[in-house]
Amino acid sequence: QVQLQESGPGLVKPSETLSLTCTVSGGSIISYYWGWIRQPPGKGLEWLGYSDFGGTTNYNPSLESRVTISADTSKNQFSLKVTSVTAADTAVYYCARSHGGLKYWDRWGQGTPVTVSS
Amino acid sequence: DIQMTQSPSSVSASVGDRVTITCRASQDIHNWLAWYQQKPGKAPNLLIWSASALQSGVPSRFSGSGSGTNFTLTISSLHPEDFATYYCQQAGNYPFFGGGTKVDIK
Numbered sequence: 001q002v003q004l005q006e007s008g009p010g011l012v013k014p015s016e017t018l019s020l021t022c023t024v025s026g027g028s029i030i031s032y033y034w035g036w037i038r039q040p041p042g043k044g045l046e047w048l049g050y051s052d053f054g055g056t057t058n059y060n061p062s063l064e065s066r067v068t069i070s071a072d073t074s075k076n077q078f079s080l081k082v083t084s085v086t087a088a089d090t091a092v093y094y095c096a097r098s099h100g101g102l103k104y105w106d107r108w109g110q111g112t113p114v115t116v117s118s
Numbered sequence: 119d120i121q122m123t124q125s126p127s128s129v130s131a132s133v134g135d136r137v138t139i140t141c142r143a144s145q146d147i148h149n150w151l152a153w154y155q156q157k158p159g160k161a162p163n164l165l166i167w168s169a170s171a172l173q174s175g176v177p178s179r180f181s182g183s184g185s186g187t188n189f190t191l192t193i194s195s196l197h198p199e200d201f202a203t204y205y206c207q208q209a210g211n212y213p214f215f216g217g218g219t220k221v222d223i224k
Binding site: 035037044045046047050058060061096099102103104105106108109110111114 | 160161165167213217218
């Protein structure tokens with residue numbers, strides 16, 4: 001059974017870079033899309049972007065200038081970086097796996113809360 | 119960008135009720151639509167994909183229909199564990215989510 005686990009700092013200062021890693025166990029990251037989705041407190045889900053194992057990426061246009069997603073097949077991990085963070089980036093961040101080659105998310109991490117505050 | 123609009127934003131219902139949630143896309147997305155259930159403090163759970171395909175392990179009281187721009191999630195008979203928030207999501211190159219529909223107890 002594939003499992004995903006997010007890791008990274010829970011507190012980031014304004015203007016700094018948020019960095020998270022998703023470790024995939026029980027399966028390979030090859031042949032799927034790997035996405036990041038976030039949820040601000042009390043709000044809905046926001047798709048941030050995705051990558052495939054070969055490095056093809058696509059990002060939410062509203063965040064594209066600040067978001068980078070990359071995959072490391074040697075470690076079976078993929079990562080998220082969000083630059084120049086503000087309080088509006090405070091959210092629970094989820095990593096997720098696609099349903100085969102289709103961009104539905106059928107496996108999710110448990111989510112990791114990130115607060116942007118000085 | 120394709121915008122996804124859900125309605126209603128909330129619905130109050132009782133155990134045993136039939137509940138219908140609607141999702142509208144701003145452009146034709148064929149059948150590239152998923153539905154998720156999310157409970158407080160938990161990650162979303164995929165219920166339906168490709169508009170009407172039931173994800174493995176999901177009870178058959180959940181069903182999805184629609185194509186093009188109009189889609190529906192139906193819970194045929196609400197169980198106590200179904201009180202949650204439901205999201206639609208289009209599965210094109212920009213897989214945006216709808217705003218969510220909270221199903222709570224009447």
